[in-house]
Amino acid sequence: MANTKELSVEDKLKAIYALQLIDSKIDEIRNVRGELPLEVEDLEDEVAGLSTRLEKLKTDLEVIETQIKDKKNAIDDHKASIKKYTEQQKNVRNNREFNSLTKEIEFQELEIQLAEKHIKEMKASIEHKKEVVAQTKERLEAKQTHLKHKKAELSDIMSETEKEENFLTEKSAEYRGKIEARLLEAYDRIRTSVRNGLAVVSIERGASAGSFFTIPPQTQMEIAARKKILTDEHSGRILVDSVLADEVKEEMDNIFATI
Numbered sequence: 001m002a003n004t005k006e007l008s009v010e011d012k013l014k015a016i017y018a019l020q021l022i023d024s025k026i027d028e029i030r031n032v033r034g035e036l037p038l039e040v041e042d043l044e045d046e047v048a049g050l051s052t053r054l055e056k057l058k059t060d061l062e063v064i065e066t067q068i069k070d071k072k073n074a075i076d077d078h079k080a081s082i083k084k085y086t087e088q089q090k091n092v093r094n095n096r097e098f099n100s101l102t103k104e105i106e107f108q109e110l111e112i113q114l115a116e117k118h119i120k121e122m123k124a125s126i127e128h129k130k131e132v133v134a135q136t137k138e139r140l141e142a143k144q145t146h147l148k149h150k151k152a153e154l155s156d157i158m159s160e161t162e163k164e165e166n167f168l169t170e171k172s173a174e175y176r177g178k179i180e181a182r183l184l185e186a187y188d189r190i191r192t193s194v195r196n197g198l199a200v201v202s203i204e205r206g207a208s209a210g211s212f213f214t215i216p217p218q219t220q221m222e223i224a225a226r227k228k229i230l231t232d233e234h235s236g237r238i239l240v241d242s243v244l245a246d247e248v249k250e251e252m253d254n255i256f257a258t259i
Contacts, residue, residue, distance in 0.1 A: 008226075060129060
């Protein structure tokens with residue numbers, strides 16, 4: 001970092017503009033990927049959510065099947081009790097005993113009716129859940145297919161651009177190492193505050209590139225002199241003259257051509 005302090009203003013401007021060209025190239029690559037990584041992530045979350053839901057539905061179905069089995073066993077027990085109480089009625093000594101057994105039989109019959117009602121409700125629940133399972137399976141399969149295509153698409157883009165991005169990322173780090181901390185902080189701050197990520201722009205036809213605001217002739221002369229670092233009063237961007245910009249661009253194009 002000691003060498004960065006020894007750079008002339010002109011060299012600083014060249015380094016910062018070169019960095020801008022590199023970072024803009026990286027931005028282009030990432031724009032090609034666009035929202036694809038996020039889409040893949042969202043689809044993975046949806047697939048995981050649907051898979052979890054499907055497992056829960058299957059568990060619910062198993063629980064209901066077990067409950068139906070338990071109710072059927074209970075009905076068998078109630079029927080056995082009715083048979084037992086009916087047999088006992090044949091050997092009663094008085095009406096009180098007979099009536100008591102009759103009440104027990106009626107109670108067992110009511111329990112059977114209630115169990116049958118519950119079985120009917122649970123069977124209806126099973127049918128409904130089976131429909132939901134079928135719909136969830138269908139949605140899951142569709143999402144899995146969609147995810148597979150999106151992953152393949154992302155993989156293709158990544159394999160095409162990975163080498164270039166890695167090279168440019170290394171170059172970006174290399175040029176960042178040439179620039180003093182204060183200027184680099186300003187560059188990063190401007191880059192994050194503007195929509196297109198352009199923190200350094202050249203003068204084109206008397207205005208900063210991409211802007212309609214004219215730069216005063218005196219300021220244009222100061223920028224061309226390369227004696228101090230100047231910014232656009234409207235956008236805050238660092239300004240370089242068009243000749244310097246063309247020189248650096250040609251140099252960087254030669255570097256980019258080697259990728």
